[in-house]
Structure formats: structure tokens, C-alpha cells
Amino acid sequence: MMIKYERPISYAALWARRIARFSCGLFLVAMLAHRFGPLVTPHLLAIVAFAAGLALLAVVLAVIGFVRLWQVAAVGGVASVSALVYSAVPLAAVGLGAERYFQRPAIYDISTDTVTAPDWIEPPKADQGWLRRAAAVMPQDREAQIEAYPGLTGRRYDGALDRVFTGVKTVATDLGIRIVATEGEENAEADLEDLVVKPEANTPPDSEPATVPIPMARPNAMIGLRPAGMRASDILLQGEWRTPVSGFRFDVLVRLREEAETTFVDIRVASRYGPHELGLAADFADRFLHALDAELLGIAGD
Helix, strand or coil, X not given: CCCCCCCCECHHHHHHHHHHHHHHHHHHHHHHHHHHCCCCHHHHHHHHHHHXXXXXXXXXXXXXXXXXXXXXXCECHHHHHHHHHHHHHHHHHHHHHHHHHXXXXXXXXXXXXXXXXXXXCCCCCCCCCCCCCCCCCCHHHHHHHHHHCCCCCCEEECCCHHHHHHXXXXXXXHCCCEEEEEECHHHHCCCHXXXXXXXXXXXXXXXXXXXXXXXXXXXXXXXXXXXXXXXXXXXXXXXXXXXXXXCCEEEEEEEEXXXXXXXXXXXXXXXXXXXXXXXXXXXXXXXXXXXHHHHCCCCECC
């Protein structure tokens, strides 16, 4: 008489695969809704944390499935492997974020000018939800930035303000910055004394000059209407940038300041949500400045 041996089934492995699939699907749907839909960052982080918790539970159940497979040859080895693969997606994302969180300083605002950072034209407003952060950037935050990113400094170019301003706008467009506000843009226009006035052909030399319109004062020339710390000759560009994959929002401010025969460019980048920029703001500021160096190749100074 032949005895047929029936292998036991590891229900832990089967549940591990189900939970891991749900965790991975939840994570991917949340990321897509955040990148292309209405999901805001605080809600995304809460969903991702929940998905990572489920993925961790699936890993524990998958390990139990492997143990049962080793001990009694229980069915569930394939299910356990599948669970580990699905769980790796949310756990890898959370692990990368945790690594950046603990390796970078706990700041959310980056500026190449750490003494007198350019002020926002329109202060960013966002409901932080369960994410809490300080309302203002403190001096110790700037000190932490200097220690973590010592090479992040402004750029000086041996070029006119209008030339550098054109380069800044080109780089902003190439990097996907959506400009939302500008201040002092008229400073990049040609000065009146540089314009050559050509007399009319039929005008006698001794005739009275034609009526010339009186230059009007710039509407934003009053100090009270300008952002704090902005000079009358400065140009400010404020925009919004989003990371290409995850869609995290950052506010960007570029300041152009004419000094003698040169133009100095500073950039400020701040995370829209949360108390930590995870190094993304610093990386983007550095990328912007290097792209501007390439755009203005030949007129870069110190």
C-alpha cells in the first residue's frame, strides 16, 4: 500500500504575500497621487509609513514561512520570496528617506547667503498638517547648513545685470522651475542714457526738441513695497520646483545683485512641507548654480 505524503501549508507565507502586495500597491498609488494628483505631502508620508509597517509585517510572516519550509517542508517558499520582493519597494523608499534624515542636518531652508538671505516676494503658505516645524529660520540653522554644505555659495559674474538675468531665466526653464512672482525685473532693461535718440530727417537743426515724456518713478521703488533686505537695483525671481519622481514641492528664490561691474547671484531653496529638506534642496541649489555657470560660461568670476 502506497502512502501519499501531503505537505503542510504555511499560511504565514500566504498571508505575507497578500499583505506585501497590498503594501506595495498602496505605496505606488500614493506616490502617483502625490506626483500627479491632489495628495499633499503630509498625507503621503502618513500613507507611506503605514505601507512600510505592513511591508515589515509581511517580511516577518515571510521569515516564518521560510522556517516552516525548512522544518517540515511546508508549502509557501514561493509565496515568501514574492512577499520579500513586494515588501522591498516601500521599505527601500523609507530606508532611503531615513538615511537622508539622519545624515543631513535637520533644516528645511537653504540659502547661499547665510547672513542676509533673500526674503520671499510672496511668503510660501502650506498647511503642514501633522508635520511641525519652526516658523522662522534661526541662526543655528544657517550654521548647520554651513557645516554640512560648505561649498554652497553664491556666484559672481563679470557681466551686466541683463545678461545674467537672461541666463537665470533660461536655467530656471531648463530645470523645471515655475516662476510665480518677480520683483525688480525692470532693472534689467537698458538704461535711458544708453539709448541713442535719432532726430527726425526733416527736423531743422535749430528747431525745438520734440516733447519727451517725463520718466515716472518705478511703482515698486518705495522701500515699504519691497521684500526685506532688497535693494532698489536688485532682481528677485520666485518659483516652485518639484522633484521629478516623487513630486515633493520646493520654493525657490533667486536674487541678482549688481555690484560695481559684476553681478552676484544668490539662491534660496526651501521645502514646502516638513522640518527637513533631506538634502534635496541643497542638491538642487548646487545643480542650479552649476547649470548657470555653464550657461554663462566665459563671464564667471569668483
